[in-house]
Amino acid sequence: AVKEFELELTLDPLNANSAYELAEIRRKAGEFTDAQKYFELALKDYPEFEEAHLGLAAVLTTLQKPDLALLHLQKAISLNRDNEVSWYRLSKVERLLGNGTEQQKAMTEFQRLHSKKTNEPESGRKLLSPDEVTKQSVDPNIPN
Numbered sequence: 001a002v003k004e005f006e007l008e009l010t011l012d013p014l015n016a017n018s019a020y021e022l023a024e025i026r027r028k029a030g031e032f033t034d035a036q037k038y039f040e041l042a043l044k045d046y047p048e049f050e051e052a053h054l055g056l057a058a059v060l061t062t063l064q065k066p067d068l069a070l071l072h073l074q075k076a077i078s079l080n081r082d083n084e085v086s087w088y089r090l091s092k093v094e095r096l097l098g099n100g101t102e103q104q105k106a107m108t109e110f111q112r113l114h115s116k117k118t119n120e121p122e123s124g125r126k127l128l129s130p131d132e133v134t135k136q137s138v139d140p141n142i143p144n
Contacts, residue, residue: 005018005021005022014045016041017042019052020038020049020055020133021134023035023038023039023041023042023052023055023059024133024136026038032059032062035059036060039055047075048079050076050079051135054083054085054086054136057072057093058089061089061092061093066096070097073089073090073093074090084114084117085137085138087110088110088138091103091110094106
């Protein structure tokens with residue numbers, strides 16, 4: 001998959017989806033500097049790319065840059081207040097920044113959204129279209 005995304009990016013340097021997918025592959029492989037580069041590339045021409053903001057925030061948090069991660073999480077939440085991953089990652093960043101009250105607010109919202117999602121009937125969930133990118137998720141085995 002990496003080769004295909006790299007080729008797509010070579011053919012179309014503005015292909016934010018390819019940059020995002022490369023970034024996500026790098027993040028999951030623990031290659032955080034490369035992941036940061038590709039997430040930033042995806043956001044360069046598409047600053048409203050919610051999933052790229054979430055991915056970049058995860059990378060910045062792992063790189064011990066919670067102040068920078070906070071900005072991307074705030075942007076992601078402004079784009080979609082109903083994404084549980086945004087709130088989960090925000091709670092982690094607020095904790096790292098020593099903001100206990102804000103950390104608890106974010107965790108409460110994550111729990112509310114997660115509970116809502118968990119109780120949603122399977123038939124009510126959206127199907128992914130082929131044009132969508134890999135969604136960010138809360139995965140205990142990968143730095144979030």
